[in-house]
Amino acid sequence: MGLAHGGRVSAPREGLRMDTTTAPRPATTTPPATELMIDAHGLEKRFGPTQALAGVDLQASAGTILGVLGPNGAGKTTAVNILATLLRPDAGTARVGGYDLAKDPASVRRTIGLTGQYASVDESLTGRENLVLIGRLLDLSRRGARARAAELLEWFGLTEAADRPSRTYSGGMRRRLDLAASLVGRPSVVFLDEPTTGLDPAKRDDMWHVVRSIVEDGATVLLTTQYLEEADALADRITVIDRGRVIADDTPDDLKRVVGGQTVVVRPSDQARSFDVRRILHDVTGKPVESPGNGLLSAGCTGDEQFWQITGALASAGIRVTELALRLPSLDEVFFSLTGKEETVCLP
C-alpha cells in the first residue's frame, strides 16, 4: 500500500497533541505521566444473563497505543463500543479526550474515530463516496470533503480503486477504507477493534505500519487484539481482559516477563542431531527442553542474548536447521500464566 508517499493522517490539533516517541519504544515501564486521553473506571455492562464487563478500568496517555488483549467474548468490543458512545455502561465512568462520556457524548464523538471489527463501509458506494459522505457528515465543505477523501485514498493506496463500488474490494482493501473512514475527521482518539483479524501476514504488517503512523501523528490509539504478538509489536501498554475483568495491566516487557518470556524453537534438518540440539538448548537456557512434535524442540528463553548463544552453538556444531524461531507465548499460554487455568480460546 502506498505508505511510502509519506502522507500524514491528521493535522495538528491544538492542545490534544504531544511529541511522541513511540519508536524506538523507551524501556521505561510506564509512559510519562501526561494527559489521559482514555480514562475509564469500573465499566460494567450486562446483556441479559451475560456479564460482558464486570468492572473494567482502561487508561491511555496522549500519543500512546493501548493494547486490549483478550479472547473472543472477553468484553473487548463491548468496552470499545462504550468508549465510542455506541453503548451506555450500566455502571462506571469514563472520559475520552477529556470529555465525560455520559455528560458530553457529542464532544466525545467529535474527538474519536472508530473502526469496528467488521468493516462498516457502505458496499454500494465507491471508496471515494464513502469518505466524502463521512466528511460531509463532519460538516466539511463539499470541496473540503473531496480533498480529504483524496488525501486518505492516496495514503491508503486506494486511489486506483477509489471510484469502484466498495463491494468489489478485497478484504484488506475494505479494512483500509474502513480505517480511512474513521480518520476523516482527524480524530485525536482512534479505536481499532481487532484491525488485523483475518488479514494475511503482509496485510497485517501494512496495518501495523498504519497504526504506528496514526500515533506518530499525535493521536491516541486503543487497539483490541487476540494476539500477544500484535499487542507487543504496537502497544505502549497492554491491558489483558478476560470474562469482563482486567487480569493484567502492564507494559509489554513486564507482561512478557510475567508470562514467561519467549520460547526458542528449533527443527534440525537431520533428526539424528536432535540429541545435540537438545543439549545446546538445555546448556544455554537451563530450562527443560520439550518436543512439541514434528521434529521440533523448544525451550523457554529469556532474551536475545540466549538466542544468539543458541544460534552460535548450532553454527559451530555444524547443525543445519529447517526452522529456528523465537516465539512469544500464545494467548492460551498468556492466560495460563496469568490465571493458572486453561482458557478455552475460541478463534473465529
Added chain:
Amino acid sequence: MPAVVRHSLVLAQRSLIKTRRTPEALIDVTLQPAIFLVLFTYVFGGAIAAGSQHDYLQFLLPGILGQTIALAGVAIGVNLSEDVSKGVFDRFRSLPVARSAPLIGAVLADVVRYLLIFVVTLGFGFALGFRPSAGAGEILLAGTVAIGFALTLSWASVWVGMLARTPGAVQGILMLILFPLSFGSSTFVATDTMPGWLRTVSENNPLTHLVDTERALLLGRPMGDHLWWTLGWMVALVAVFFPLALRAYRRKA
C-alpha cells in the same frame, strides 16, 4: 441550515446513490403497480364491475396507488435493518451527527420512490384507459397527498426495521401487517359489500381514507371528510412512529 437538516440531506443523497446503483430495487414502485393494474383490471374487473373492465379500472387505479404505497414501505425498513446489521449505522452513531438524521435521510430519499409510483401508476393506467376528470391542480394535490401519506406511513416501517433482528424478519413482519391493511380497505371493492365487522375496520383503515381521497381528487367523486381523515392519520402516524423509531434506533447496539 440546522445540522439535523443538513445531515439528513447528506444521508438522503447516500440513499439515492444506492438506489441509482441498484435499479432493481425500484421494481416494487415501477413494474409492480403496472402488473397489479393489469391483473386486477382484467382478472377481477369483469366479475366485480358487472363486465365493464373499463369502469373497474377507474375505480381500481386509486386503490392500486394506495396498495403500492403501503407495500413499497417495506423496503425502507429492510434497507435500514441491513445498514444496522452491516455496521454502517455504528459508524454514523460514532459521528457527531444528530441521532435522527440517518432515519430522516432514508425517509426523504423515498420521495423519489413514491413519486415514481404516482407517475407510473397514472401513466400506465392512462394507457390502459384510465381517464381522470381532474385538472392539473387536482392531480398535483393528489400526488402530494399520496407521497405525503407514504412518507408518514414509512415511519412505521422504519420502526419495525429498528426493532426486528434481521432484514428477513423485517420483511416478514411488515408484510403480515401491510397485506391485510391494503386489502382490508376500499382499495379493490367498495366497503359496503363487506360484512359488518370488516366494514367497520376497513372504513377506519387509513388506506381507505387515502384511496377515497385520491378517488375524489382524480375522478371527481364526493370527497366527504376523507381528506381530513387522511391528514389526521398522517399526523398520527408521525406522532406515534417517529418517536418509537428513534427510540428503537437509540437502543440498537
